[in-house]
Amino acid sequence: MARFALHALLVVCVLTSGCSLFGPDYTREDRAVEALENATSTHSATDTYRFESHMTVTSAADGRTERVDIALTGTVDVAARTLRQEAIRDSESRRTFVVNRTVYRECAPPWDGWAVEESDDTVQWVNRTPAVRQLSLLESGSLYWNGTETVDGDRAVVLTGEPSSDALTEYQDDQSRPLFGGPRIDGVELRAWIDADTKRLLRTELRFTVSNRDNSATATMETTFSDYGESVSIDVPSEARTNQYNLGCPGE
Template sequence: MRRLVLAVCLVSLLAGCGTFIGDSPPPSDERAVAAVEEANRSIAPVDAYRFEMDMHVAASADGQSRTVQVDGDGAVNVSAKRMRATSQTQDQTVDSYVDGYRAYQGCQEPWGGYAVENVSRTEPWATATPLHRQVLLFERSNVYWRGNETLDGNRTVLVTASPSADTLESIMDRRRTGDVGLDGASLENATARLWLDPETNRPVQSELRIRISQRGATATATITVQYTGYDEPTRVSIPPDVYDDPYQLGCPGAG
């Protein structure tokens, strides 16, 4: 079950999976397509932002169940090509960094240290960050206009999406998948929501819900990300020890 929990965490972070089970979604709404296009244009010049993440994963197999709650936050400076992200579970806090085209993933105890991987140069650097990756998900999915919705007391515009496994696969973060086998996993359902500021067209919050199965086990995950601090002064500092002899083949014990 541990491997399925890891798998569903990866998929919920746009890591991709195997086959999709379900009916084909209806065609996109033109108004929703236009809203996503405006959102993409609105974030193109963004130089910096911050994000907060909340993820809940529940898995069950052979009469047993397990839940994982992950909280996180981070900061992105596009012009400096730097990102910091911190995730925390009940007993672990993990930091990760991107410096240029090198990504450093913190390894859990008892190993510690960092694993290093290359960031793809085939797409703009910003597409490796949460905000741009979520908008890209909507660009490549069937999308639907849901109109005005109040979020935390503020008026927003809501667009939903029905991403397929192929869509998730097309924008997956390959650095995250190398140590967790996803063969045989099936994506049974995936839905996404994107709340936009009606004045700036910038994303305020995104949500992805997925359900996958693997070898008789099932897992569901909901990941919510809030985006704030657009173009506010953002300095991403990276501790010197991140660069000290990092693991080249992923974190120990991740397989």
């Protein structure tokens, strides 16, 4: 359904519409910067992992309020330059595959087929993977060290960031389309739990609000990362290679 497509895109694309967020004065604590650099370096050398996300978007427009919950699961193989992701809302599921620079997106009913596009070849492939992309949000703007906590039995360093507008622009997905013209984004915060020993991401929480005229939305995305270095298998369905749309999915 079209509404599902819009809400699924909201969390990843509404951050990218060129809005003004914060002033020029940022606080970046030394310990937090060091932890971020270690985690980014570690993930750049990590071959495989899995991730799970839960997104909640509550929107208000034209006097109506709607809540949408979306689950994401995915597998990344950096060494093979392949990625698989599945987004699920209620009983509706849509898959995305990335093989090197080719992106296959499953189209929503009532259309069959897959949208096939080529991603930007000027960006290193690993920098488009979920863990590295979320860490990249913390590379500018304020960044704080919040001590350590225990996550599933592992000691984790906790970082809290307020991403800058430049970082949010860099977070743009190749397939993103802005839903509103020039929205205002407020209250953006990303918290990251990084394994104190392995320097790998264990968990992130991204929160923000967006508004434009009388329309507004609040969004949260909680992601866990696991199975680092485990064997994975990512196979693109045969229909994705034969039943294709070269100009995006119909209705988008």
